[in-house]
Amino acid sequence: MGDRQVAVVSAGFCEHASKRSDVNMAELVNEAVHNCLNNANCDIDAVDAIVAGNMPAFEGANLPELWMTDWLGARNKPLMRVTTGGSTGGSVAIAGYYNVAAGLPGIETVLTVAFEQQSCGNTSVGLSSVALGEISIVNALGLPAESAMRIFGAGAAIGIASYQAINYMNRSGCTEEDLARVVVQNRRNAAKNWWTHLKMPDYTIEQVMATPYISYPLRFGMVTPASDGACAMLYTTEEKAKDFADIPAYVNGVASVSHETAILGVGGAGAGQLDPCEQVGAVESAKLAYAQAGISFPEKEIDFAEVYSPFPNQELMWLERLGLFEENTAHLRYRDGTTAPNGELPVNCSGGVNSTNAIGASALERVAEAALQIMGKAGNQVPKTVHSAIGHGWGGCINLVTLTVLSDQPRRKWRAH
């Protein structure tokens, strides 16, 4: 009974901002759930199971899905909670897919919800505590706490991003202006999408370059904001999909592959990842998901990409690792406009994580936006018809990569089963 074809039929968002102090966490989530169900013209009774996730450390609330049961619509329904750090949204999307694909009797329509209200908590505490265990171990091995914090503090998200930026610029010859160009494209796209956080329709490269460094070579103007927001997405089976949407987006491939922990290793020891730009996890994820979807030439077959890139250099790097551009050429494609909304391969038309980052929700928003582009309902819809699209996410110490491949056609049944 397994291996059921899965389709995305609806997606919903709440409005994102740096401080949504008008609602609490549960009400924030409820906005997205409502928006999603309204878009599918159904109510919560149509939902058989729920998958939820966020990064609990950022709000200071453990197991929040328990007390927000009623706001999620989960009363007397099955609920599973999946969290994997930054890629939480991607993992939630994949868990939702498996819930439908497994073919358990009685579980056909699944609601996936991911959220984050970062203004509730202290994001820097949340991020620095990723490595707290490792730092305390290194401290026990004799390194003074202060210098351990300084060295490994650079190993938190922005630190690793700057390691990646250095290595990427070193190998590809991409300049700081190229990074700024990526940011400008994202912020301008965000201005056309209703739910995004940083809307900057007139942002220019000069403005980015005028801001100070926060961690070389990343400047203040290039960095992702911290947002409050939630996203919900509705999955169902191929048979039921047409009841909810005219053009469903079929999920044809999913993968979440983790590589060794970048830079920091087990017990604060060395990691085997010499080049943080190498991203074997992303390459493996792409291989797995494309194989499931029957995609042999991703650079030609994929029409639209939503990649998870809080920092501009990562957008370039992921596009290459996911097989959409040749090695070390992604920044050239931004120069010639291939990735603009009217280009050959539009990237991050929603504005991307660079403009809106409600951490737990971000990766689910990537999948949801990719699905909406196929369904023709996106806020910043591209002019060309999108046949297949990808939604990507990363988490942990940039080692767990999630990838979802969507298409307007069901998967070709090639697997002997």
Added chain:
Amino acid sequence: MVRLEYIKKEYEKTRQMPGKWYLTSCRYKFNITRFQPFLSALKEKRLIGLKCRSCNTVSFPPKLVCGKCLTRPDQWVSLRETGIVATFTANYMKDETTGEANAFPVIAVRQDGADTTYLTQLNPKVKFEDVYVGMPVKIKWKDNTEGNLNDIDYYDCIDDPTQKMDSLTK
């Protein structure tokens, strides 16, 4: 869709609840016994790494589990004092007296003979603008070693033979 409607509302009645994550009450266990040979070697100003017998990966500082093979590496191998910069970055820290933001370079060193990197600090006299990926470095020991990670004072730059070759060809 009405944009940013919520900002216009008034929130006189919004109340914030205090909440704490008692992070300081968490402790982290670690097996120091298996690390002991490494620490003893540091006291003698020697560097050793752990080698996985299955995939021959040498980790420095030693890793207690080899993720590739899911085994426990148990062969100690000696390493040289030199290494190369695998990658680097700079943190900007505000000086409390002057208020200026100072660059604090952090480098990831791959020790010669090892396959993994170690996050550490560079000689404070070296400007971080001069650092590049692939730069050779050498360990600088503390005068009195005590058998812990702090015995490595910092890493110092050494002459790069490849740069000399470049200048010769020019």
Added chain:
Amino acid sequence: MDKVGIVGYYQVQPSLNLNMGRYEMIFNTVRGALDSVGLKRKDVTSVVSATNDYYDGRTISNCFTVEAGGAYLKDESKVEMDGAYAVYYGLLRALSGHHKLVLVWGGSMPSCFPYSSSTLLSTDPTFERPLEIINDLTAGGLQMRAYMNKFDVPAEDIAQVAVKNHKNAAKNTSSLPESRMPDISTETVLNSDVLSSPVTELMYSQPCDAAACILLAPEQQALKIRDDPVWITGVGYSQETYYLGDRDLSRSQSMQDAAQMAFRMAGVKDAKKEIDVAELYEHFSHEELIFAEALGFCDPGQGPSLSTEISGGIPINPSGGGMSGNAPCATGIIRLIEAIKQITGEAKGYQVKDVQRAIASGQNGFCAQTNMLFVLEGGSK
């Protein structure tokens, strides 16, 4: 539902203060499970873990467990609930046809964190947390009082359940050593320290350090690995509302829904006749009675009159259940392992006779807000 086989398992000996690092504990568990059937890491196609950020004292608790958990370059995910939910996710992955061998592990170290204050953090932050009244212990006290009052059950009957489980734990070599009490009596239970009236210390499943791991494979693959895998033939789970005031604490709606879903899947019509043994994750002794009633073993309020000893009519928790050591995030998996042992006949000293079909449960939240139930069956005899 297609059948999914459990082909291997391993559990670290629980302890109040385990003499291992976290990564070592995880490594030992995962390696042990693979070695129990002679498989290699390369045979695994997917890894699902169960840990909790607050229990591990770090954000993204699965971030550094990649190597030790065997997830290097594998399709990996983490479920932040009880281990039973990770098993469910692993089951979905095995059923989907994408994966041939799914490794599921879960575990934590309560010796490194204050368990009850971390449960305080999972209360409603607006209304409940500032008051600091509700945590898992007070919720348990409220639930026990509600049950006793509703059905007029004396505390001795509930203490009797704790006595049975502590005596069973004494026969189980993989239980927490401190929980083994062969000579315990109802008086000892009732006279132990009061945690939250009427719950006493010996009615509470003590948090301990442990990790557990099981291997799941779809039917065809499982038969290639071993001749006699234990099959998961039914699964069900449900969540009820959060606020204790909105719920009837004397019964468990979520367990009833979970049982309905799981029994329909497995084709069980009369639970009392068709289930040979039950391994239930009870946080407090009275929850075992509430669950037994929700599962349909008896009418509401009749739980204390059930014969649940190892030789009884419907043996519940022959291993000692939650009383034999509660390792947050691992207990659900450990209950499953104990149910497997009963089916394969490996439960030396506490074996129930002729077990064909067993159930195992996992729970999460205050007063078992959400429950997960598995129906397990042995191979054809």
